[in-house]
Amino acid sequence: MAVLVAEGLEKTFRSRGKTTRAVAGVHLRVERGEVLAFLGPNGAGKTTTIKMIAGLIRPDAGSVRVAGRDPHRDPWALRQLGAVLEGNRNVYWRLTPLENLEYFGVLKGLTAASARRRGRALLDRFELTHKQNALTQQLSRGMQQKLAIAVSLIHEPALLLLDEPTLGLDVEAAETVKQLIRELAGEGQAIVLTTHQLDVAQQLSHRVAIIREGRIVAEDRTATLLARFSGDQYEIEVEGELGEARRARLAELGAQPLNGRIVYVGSPEGLWAVLEALRPLPVLRVEKDRADLTEVFLKLVREEAHA
Numbered sequence: 027m028a029v030l031v032a033e034g035l036e037k038t039f040r041s042r043g044k045t046t047r048a049v050a051g052v053h054l055r056v057e058r059g060e061v062l063a064f065l066g067p068n069g070a071g072k073t074t075t076i077k078m079i080a081g082l083i084r085p086d087a088g089s090v091r092v093a094g095r096d097p098h099r100d101p102w103a104l105r106q107l108g109a110v111l112e113g114n115r116n117v118y119w120r121l122t123p124l125e126n127l128e129y130f131g132v133l134k135g136l137t138a139a140s141a142r143r144r145g146r147a148l149l150d151r152f153e154l155t156h157k158q159n160a161l162t163q164q165l166s167r168g169m170q171q172k173l174a175i176a177v178s179l180i181h182e183p184a185l186l187l188l189d190e191p192t193l194g195l196d197v198e199a200a201e202t203v204k205q206l207i208r209e210l211a212g213e214g215q216a217i218v219l220t221t222h223q224l225d226v227a228q229q230l231s232h233r234v235a236i237i238r239e240g241r242i243v244a245e246d247r248t249a250t251l252l253a254r255f256s257g258d259q260y261e262i263e264v265e266g267e268l269g270e271a272r273r274a275r276l277a278e279l280g281a282q283p284l285n286g287r288i289v290y291v292g293s294p295e296g297l298w299a300v301l302e303a304l305r306p307l308p309v310l311r312v313e314k315d316r317a318d319l320t321e322v323f324l325k326l327v328r329e330e331a332h333a
């Protein structure tokens with residue numbers, strides 16, 4: 027069973043005579059152990075969607091099921107959610123990390139003893155034990171972010187919602203948080219990740235959903251989406267002189283020598299013909315042009331804009 031199933035979500039805001047259709051029929055699905063990167067330009071409807079999933083905004087239409095139940099009707103479903111939204115404001119700066127974990131654990135329905143036990147285990151796991159009695163405001167930003175994630179996991183939720191988990195962190199802290207997210211997913215945690223850092227989304231996500239003007243414009247496995255947008259261009263590097271005859275043959279096949287490389291645009295079968303024509307020159311490198319998530323994102327968002 028999918029941990030999150032959101033279907034046909036819609037939300038229109040009306041304020042001071044202005045109507046904004048923030049979310050216009052969004053479907054999302056996340057399985058156990060899966061990281062879904064939920065991406066979109068500013069104002070696309072991400073936060074509104076996430077808040078509907080988290081039970082914070084009631085949808086005008088559509089449904090949300092977390093571990094099979096509706097967080098808008100069922101407190102049990104709400105307890106299946108953990109969230110770090112809008113920075114790390116889900117922690118109290120004047121409490122210590124352990125106090126934060128105990129406080130939020132009890133708030134989520136754990137007994138004081140089990141909140142403390144689980145809090146200690148999370149501090150250990152997130153390598154924060156040495157800071158358990160320091161004030162949270164005295165921790166580094168990376169440590170505060172790790173604590174925010176630990177707090178969101180105190181009640182062992184089925185679904186974790188993470189908004190910009192690496193924003194503002196230095197390279198090392200960001201790597202630690204990314205590694206943590208990978209490990210959590212590896213242990214079966216279902217995660218929805220919203221971020222404008224597309225490299226982070228590419229590194230962490232199994233699936234990507236891109237929203238624009240309230241609608242999902244692409245939803246697929248990250249690898250599939252990248253492959254779909256990767257070009258048919260190959261670069262080949264060989265050692266030695268090509269010679270006249272070989273150059274002519276390459277031209278027939280649609281391959282062009284360019285700055286010491288051979289550039290070929292075409293099918294994989296055609297590539298074999300090009301390699302055959304290069305025989306017996308030693309091949310140093312064959313590389314396919316690969317799209318990254320930033321290119322995919324920009325193409326999709328622009329494509330839609332022109333549609």
Ligand SMILES: Nc1ncnc2c1ncn2[C@@H]1O[C@H](COP(=O)(O)OP(=O)(O)OP(=O)(O)O)[C@@H](O)[C@H]1O
Pocket residue numbers: 039040041046047048066067068069070071072073074075
């Ligand atoms: N409470 C509200 N009242 C009126 N309009 C709102 C409200 N919340 C959001 N909106 C509008 O709904 C649209 C979607 O906003 P939302 O915050 O969901 O976008 P987002 O994708 O999270 O953007 P960002 O990446 O900038 O955070 C925007 O046009 C926004 O101005």
